[in-house]
Amino acid sequence: MIQRELEDKYLVMPEKAELLIDVALRNRPYLPNREEAVRFIGVYIGIPFCPSRCYYCSFPGYPLQHRPGLSEFFQALIYEVRQTGQALKELNLVVDNLYIGGGTPTVLDAPLWDKLLDSLQGGILGPETTEFTVEAGRPDTLKPEILNLLINGGVNRICVNPQTMNDKTLIRIGRQHDAQMIRDAFAMVRHTGFKHINMDLIVGLPEEGRTEFEQSLREVLRLGPESITVHHLSRKRGSTWQMQEVDVNQDPIGQMVGNTDEIMVKAGYLPYYLYRQKYMRGNQENIGYARPGSFSKYNIRIIEERQTIIGLGGGAASKFVNPNNWTLTTLYHPKDPATYINKVEGLINAQVDKLRALS
Ligand code: SF4
Incomplete structure (x- = not known):
């Protein structure tokens, strides 16, 4: 019935309709009911700095030398985290999932991580925070000292994102590391004791076809992460490639995806969330696979x-869901660190007002 409606009314291809239904059924146990949605919220913290800028990226990933720099941004962030934590306590709101992304949050050094983890104790992180993810997207930022702080600070899911395991492509996309550094970073993260590692790959990178993508996929599978997200390249606004009008790849995207789904399912991973973005190659979707x-x-x-x-920090988006009718309102934090610093007080007040209105 739903399959037919998706195909007839929304002209969805039969295999995509099947995928959507499978994903929706897997999502269902993870969706809060009204009572849960009144009490529990999630928090995203954006650290908009990276060691260097990847050419395809439109995320807020300012190279570290950006001015005003990391320390001014960090001060404003700690202030926002502490003020928001206090407000959450007053409103009896409990954070059950926390995600620190960016950018590449692991550009923060150990003393800064120490301060950030400490500030989270003031109302954001608590015994009911069952999922705490940190993006360690770039292996060139990982150090044992930081990983130990993260695991002792409650982080139980970490993302090490190769995008490709092909050394030549890594150079072409502006990364400053090779595939061996990814293998070493993965081993370091595992050795620290992390039980859930996610890895991201991108389909459709320059001069990569189906063979190259499948090589990366198989190599990542050999490492054995708990989840793998397969993105499709998009020429997003704000990325270096989009600004330079670089034509990244001519191959039909359908051929590049190949039999990813079959390989993943055979290896024990199931598609469990998906989404589309603007300007994606071949009108495909990004799919998150994970072990049950x-x-x-x-x-x-x-x-x-x-x-x-x-959302707190640079470039973070907040989604406020009214549990009485499931309607949505949003609030966006500026990507630019200088603008964020100037507006942080107003952002805290606006955010707390919206939370109060929902409680
Ligand atoms: S893709 Fe990730 S690591 Fe690369 S610039 Fe963007 S946020 Fe930074």
Whole structure:
């Protein structure tokens, strides 16, 4: 019935309709009911700095030398985290999932991580925060000292994102590391004791076809992460390639995807969330695969919009969900660190007002 409606009314291809239904059924146990949505929220913290800028990226990933720099941004962030934590306590709101992304949050050094983890104790992180993810997207930022702080600070899911395991492509996309550094970073993260590692790959990178993508996929599978997100390249606004009008790849995208789904399912991973973005190659979707039991609550809820998730820091988006009628309002934090610093007080007040109105 639903399959037919998707195909007839929305002209969805039969295999995509099947995928959508499978994903929706897997999502269902992770969606809060009304009572849960009144009490529990999620938090996203954006650290908009990276060691260097990847050419395809439109995320807020300012190279570290950006002015005003990391320390001024960090001061404003700690202030926002502490003020928001205090407000959450007063409003009796409990954070059950926390995600620190960016950018590359692991550009923060150990003393800064120490301060940030400490500030989270003031009302954001608590015993009911069952999922705490940190993006360690770039292996060139990972150090044992930081990983130890993260695991002792409650982080239980970490993302090490190769995008490709092909050394030549890594150079072409502006990364400053090779595939061996990814293998070493993965081993370091595992050795620290992390039980859930996610890895991201991109289909359609320059001069990569189906063979190259499948090589990366198989190599990542050999490492054995608990989840793998397969993105499709998009020429997003704000990326270096979009600004330079670089034509990234001519191959038909359908051929490049190949039999990814079959390979993933055979290896024990199931598609559990998906989304589309503007300007994506071949009108495909990004799909999160995970082993059963390793589905990310944050990823499902940010896409399904069935839980309020507030954003703090640079470039963060907040989604406020009214549990009485499931309507949505949003609030966006500026990407630019200088603008964020200037506006932080107003952002805190606006955010707390919206939370109060929902409680
Ligand atoms: S893709 Fe990730 S690591 Fe690369 S610039 Fe963007 S946020 Fe930074």
